[in-house]
Amino acid sequence: MADVTMTVWRGDPSGGAFTDYVMPAVEGEVVLDVLHRIQAGPAPDLACRWNCKAGKCGSCSAEINGRPALMCMTRVDELPVGEPIVVAPMRTFPIIRDLVTDVSFNYTMARQVPPLAPRAPDAPDGTYRMMQIDVERGQEFRKCIECFMCQDVCHVIRDHEENKTQYAGPRMFIRFMELESHPLDTNDRRELLRQKMGLGMCNITKCCTEVCPEHIKITDNAIIPLKERVVDSAYDPVAWLGRKILRRTKRSAAEADADAPAKTHPTSADGPTPTPTAGIAASS
Ligand code: SF4
Ligand code: SF4
Numbered sequence: 001m002a003d004v005t006m007t008v009w010r011g012d013p014s015g016g017a018f019t020d021y022v023m024p025a026v027e028g029e030v031v032l033d034v035l036h037r038i039q040a041g042p043a044p045d046l047a048c049r050w051n052c053k054a055g056k057c058g059s060c061s062a063e064i065n066g067r068p069a070l071m072c073m074t075r076v077d078e079l080p081v082g083e084p085i086v087v088a089p090m091r092t093f094p095i096i097r098d099l100v101t102d103v104s105f106n107y108t109m110a111r112q113v114p115p116l117a118p119r120a121p122d123a124p125d126g127t128y129r130m131m132q133i134d135v136e137r138g139q140e141f142r143k144c145i146e147c148f149m150c151q152d153v154c155h156v157i158r159d160h161e162e163n164k165t166q167y168a169g170p171r172m173f174i175r176f177m178e179l180e181s182h183p184l185d186t187n188d189r190r191e192l193l194r195q196k197m198g199l200g201m202c203n204i205t206k207c208c209t210e211v212c213p214e215h216i217k218i219t220d221n222a223i224i225p226l227k228e229r230v231v232d233s234a235y236d237p238v239a240w241l242g243r244k245i246l247r248r249t250k251r252s253a254a255e256a257d258a259d260a261p262a263k264t265h266p267t268s269a270d271g272p273t274p275t276p277t278a279g280i281a282a283s284s
């Protein structure tokens, strides 16, 4: 077989450049295999992150030929023959070294998602009654392997670093939808999504859905339904009147926000504890 040329970004936060490595081609390899042979040969100090080599841990995300992909699931023989394979770190996150990026932004946002707050059991023995269709709705979102490629490709933060303080991103939106559609949940996260999590900044380009290795329909099944719920809560007068007349079953946005792990378990990285309800209008 012919040689394979791998053009790999090497560098650190101060800067870097692409370096070519020409390696003998080996049948059946994925991009991560070639990187491992580069580490074992010409560049033992090449940094890349990986764990399972089976597409399940989400560690080996990178940009291969300009597109976010898992290095362990990208076969070399499916890339254009005779052309260099360009491997770069995910652009949206700060560089640590070579192909390794600091994805802690995602954990910071995850800690701001109010958790499940289950309602009281339906029976004295502590059991619940749920429709199977409601149980199944959230299963799709639990397939997420947290590769953060959807976050990487989302232009709201990819091209605008300044948006990161006010934008949860597609991975977190599916977490919100998983909880919002949970048949037992009593938290209301809609105002939080509208005012602090930047749901309105997503303009449904569907780039996140296109790169998801778990084929989660992020936009169709999470973002669009969330947007509909937020609009209902904020602008639909009939829904507003209904909530006034009918008994409220959901906990308010302020109550839900106060439950978020970042509020209940702050770390030293959080600095002074912010006022949990600031900027969040209580739902009626
Ligand atoms: S659909 Fe929304 S969340 Fe997904 S990439 Fe586009 S702007 Fe970002
Ligand atoms: S939703 Fe898909 S692309 Fe986004 S982090 Fe989860 S598995 Fe990765």
Ligand code: FES
Pocket: 049, 050, 051, 052, 053, 054, 055, 056, 057, 058, 059, 060, 061, 070, 071, 072, 073
């Ligand atoms: S090494 Fe686990 S997903 Fe690639």
